[in-house]
Amino acid sequence: MSRTSFHFTSESVSEGHPDKVADRISDTIVDLFLSKDPEARVACETLTTTNRVVLAGEIRGKGIWENGAWAPGIEAEIETAVRAAVKDIGYEQDGFHWETFEFSNYLHGQSVDIAVGVDAAEGKDEGAGDQGIMFGYASNETPELMPATLAYSHRILRRLAELRHGGEKALEPDAKSQVTLFYENGLPVRATSIVVSTQHAKGMSQGDVAALVKPVVEDVLPKGFITNETVWHINPTGVFEIGGPDGDSGLTGRKIIVDTYGGAAPHGGGAFSGKDPTKVDRSAAYACRYLAKNVVAAGLADRCTLQLSYAIGVAKPQSIHVDLHGTGKISETVLEEKLLGLIGGGTPRAIREHLGLNKPIYARTAAYGHFGREPEADGGFSWEKTDLVDQLKALA
Structure with a gap:
């Protein structure tokens, strides 16, 4: 249990x-x-x-x-x-x-x-760009159907970035956040630890930085989550003036857990950024999130983890696995039989066409998570739509 x-x-x-x-x-x-x-x-x-x-x-x-x-x-x-x-x-x-x-x-x-x-050819559909496994996840613990710990960690940094872009000279671009929540009866109820490290202007003390950061955190988290017992670590090393690529080297694809579900769900291992949507590391992971989110949005489960697998050069997925974590109101086997049919069988081309992925919509995904975002009018974050809800409810 x-x-x-x-x-x-x-x-x-x-x-x-x-x-x-x-x-x-x-x-x-x-x-x-x-x-x-x-x-x-x-x-x-x-x-x-x-x-x-x-x-x-x-x-x-x-x-x-x-x-x-x-x-x-x-x-x-x-x-x-x-x-x-x-x-x-x-x-x-x-x-x-x-x-x-x-x-x-x-x-x-x-x-x-x-x-x-x-590539597609006569008698052959477009195949997957590589072998691999991809996961999608959704949970009803936040309105965006994402793990609360990750959703709040992202929001803290987005808010600090908004302050910086709005003219706050004390803040510099490099920052990290970490949120620890206590879950009671499966739902988050309070924050036990908050960690924020942000690059700052020269000469600032820890107290100066904390005075900027704490109000942001308190505004982001739900009322009552911050208590007298919440442990705070704001710039715990003391000074964070040298940051970004000058402070440490950076490489594409090293923050895959930040990009996805914050460790609350499995990850297939493939990064997203830098890859066009024929690469199933990206497009199939988006499809997995799309399907899992629609399952939860349809009320068929409180949580859903979905896995797809592919072979390089082969169009048809090798497998689909659905786990409703004991919260399902429908058979997982039924979902495994029906879900791929809702997105054209789950081939790379069918996914790209269903979600409209062959567009310049990816730079905006590079920070603050690929999931849990609002679908945009030009097709950005199309995998966050919940337009399969009615079809899924009909399966129950």
Whole structure:
């Protein structure tokens, strides 16, 4: 029997965390290429360090990489887009400045072996870009159907970023948060520990930083969650003036638990950022979240974990597994039989078409989570829609 009373913790990192700078740059490249060719293939990895950004990976697409070479003008567009992304985050520091960092681009053409296996051809549907397992999760403990510990960790950092972008000079881009909640009868009831570390202007004390951070946390968490027993750690190292890529190197895809469910659900291991939507690491993980969220939104369970698996070059999923954690009002077997039919069978192309993923909508996903966000008018976060609810209720 599962426990109903326990502590659980999740963390988040800000848009200025060095790994998130790398994710943002990689997804900026995805958006740039998809804006030129909706069928572009992109696998872009980014390294950030003191005053340096390095791109590597494989790409293909009309107006991008053709006949073994860059299309005219595209290399300059890439660098311009990368610098604009870093500027938008807010880095204008001696050790990392959007205008002066050294930039190296080692992107190159996609392997023909991969292309043959993945591309659609006569008598063959588009195959998965790699083998792998993907998970989706939803829980009714928050309105966005996400784990509360992660939802609040994200909100704290988004609020601090809003203050910074709004002109608060004391705050710098790099930050981390961590929220520990006590669950009673399976639901979060109070915060037992709050950890926030944020890069700050020179000369500030821990007390100065705490005076900025504590009101934000208290406003984000539900009334009554902060008690006299809540343990606070605000900038526990004492000083956090050197941050971002100058303080630590950053790499694409190193914050996969922050990107997904904060440790409350399994993760297949694949990162999202820098990958076009033919890569099932990304698109199938979005489909898993979409299905799991709709199951919970339909009232068929309080919690739902869903797994899909794929083989490289093969269109049809190898398996589907649904776990309702003992909260289901419908058979898990029924869901396993019916869910994929609601999204065209779960093939890579069917997922992309159902969710409208061949659009430049990915840079915005690079910080504060890929899930638990509001669907947007231009197709962003389409996997957060709950438009399958009526069809799912009919199965019960």
